[in-house]
Amino acid sequence: MSRVPYHELKARERLAAIVDPGSFAEILPPPARVMSPYLPKLGIPVAFDDGLAIGRATIDGKPIYLAAQTGQFVGGSVGEVHSAKLVGLLKAAARDRLPCVLLIESGGVRLHEGSSGEIGIAEAIRAVFACRAAGAPVIAVIGSDIGAYGGMGILSACCDFRVMTEHGRLGISGPIVIEKWMGKAAYDSADRALVWKTSGGKTRYLLGDANALVNDDTAAVRAGIARLLGPASPVTLAAIEARQAELAARLEQFAAVTSPEAIWQARGVTDPAAATLDDAETFVASLAPAAP
């Protein structure tokens, strides 16, 4: 079967490609015309779904809730309506104790809607943890060039699991902001190799921030999600203490490190230059056992 690049698809194409055929039932679809009240006042075109498709579907016959952001619409940004759809979906998933899969493609809060989207993301983060408390896993899928940044980067980090492709990026401040802040010598936002090695799927996987790194292929993304549709990752004292220790050790190990290549080598990549070109599966399979 030929490969269908996940990162090239639009939101509803992604949804259709990863769920059981014909199983997606959209909630508040475009004909419902639930739109931003802000953008028209700023002279910006609206979208009838405010850049987010939500609904129910099945994967391998298992019912789930899903959301997919549209990166082509104001950068996948999160405004009042967009965030309210997301919060409602997460609350429904917690209520019904069903997994919730978030196909993320967003630079974060929609600046044009000011603090409204910021509060909406904070509500969505509360709702993510309500799902986790209900035993309903929330899975963030990050496989687009826009990635998950700002508040959506933080929200992604709060989910039970993250599935990434080598195209996906996960962070808070984007490269352009950092370049302005630190200068081009410290971070050239046009240096795509450096940008992806800083925040891309391979580095996030090596450091343990992504649970799965899969090929940029809808079948591989679907398989990566399907493997995580089991038990949630509960927020227990033991889990929190283990993560605290892991994150402290990471800071200590890499305190003096500035190049991503040094992290790659420390985490089992023997030839970073060659591994840059590997697809995800080859990359994961070729990792040497990590040094203790």
Added chain:
Amino acid sequence: MTTAELLPLLFGESAAGITVTDQILTGYATVAGQDVAVLGTADGTYINNAAALRLSAHVIEVVKTRPGLPIVMLVDSAGQEPNRTAEMLGLAGYFGHLLASLELARNQSHRLLTLATGKAIGGAFICYGMFADAIYALDSASVGLMPVEAMAAVTKIPVATLEELSKTLPALEFGAEPFALLGGVKEVWPTDASLPAKLAAALASATTEDDRARLGKERGGRTLAFDVQQRVLADSAR
């Protein structure tokens, strides 16, 4: 008002139990006779990986050694540190962990209360302060996504346009009062001697329900969020 002036105003002599190291606050104090744990940021500092980790370490200590002790979170931070190595080492993961540690505390019956005391901006507010059961702000606090000048620079919409629109759209205005209209903070407090009594009453009345969307609708600042959430809940139940 500096942190050194504010802490005694809030906690009296018990403010001595709060340590400020590199603009990160951790410790214990009393509010109107009630013991609380305190954590937070000071002087508009930027939050980096190490700072987030120190805050989560304090949350873990409180959960393990002081069961059920309320946690008061003070926010005075301009944002996440925009730094390449911070991002490379996974700053989002450090923030997510801080939020997870607070969720652990909430699930173990620790009330979480936030007071925005200075800057409470963007990711710095999301990564702990906005996660509380009840959120308050001083009237002098700078609360919001970003100041209007910064918003204009990024969106290429003139400052004058944004300022005109903000008269009817409080989401575009920067500050504690407009943020309260959106439901993002419960009340805005003056910086005076009434603060300890207000904090104590707020701790007593806090619940774990997230009522921000309902408040935003009632106050008219965020008119659609609550109804859209409810529609999704209703439509998904069919």
